Amino acid sequence: MPRGEKDKYTEKQKRKAEHIEERYEQKGVSKSEAESRAWATVNKQSGGGEKSGGSGKKTSSSEKKSARSDSARRAAKTRQGHSRTSASSLETQTKESLMKEARSRDIKGRSSMSKAQLIEALRK
Known part of the structure; x- marks a missing residue:
């Protein structure tokens, strides 16, 4: 089971983690592993608990936009792979x-x- 209190997460983050956990369980992943993966995903996407008293990590909207853009660029490059006729x-x-x-x-x-x-x- 994941460590730490979930009190500092918003309701939206909790719902998101619950939905992700359900999807993993439908795929046959154990309950505890599904929960761990779900919270890891929520943490990665939003930087952890968002209520006051959290980690204090603040990311500006321009930094988030830049990170998304960089991520999209890397993903597109990965999808290109080899040319179809190489x-x-x-x-x-x-x-x-x-x-x-x-x-x-x-x-x-x-x-x-x-x-x-x-x-x-x-x-x-």
């Missing part, structure tokens, strides 16, 4: 996705090609 990317794709790529490039004879043949045709 050598390593072609090897890891399913035959179905390779077939879609071949269809978009109008490669002739694609329906009878094996995965290896599709990769070779897409590299050309």
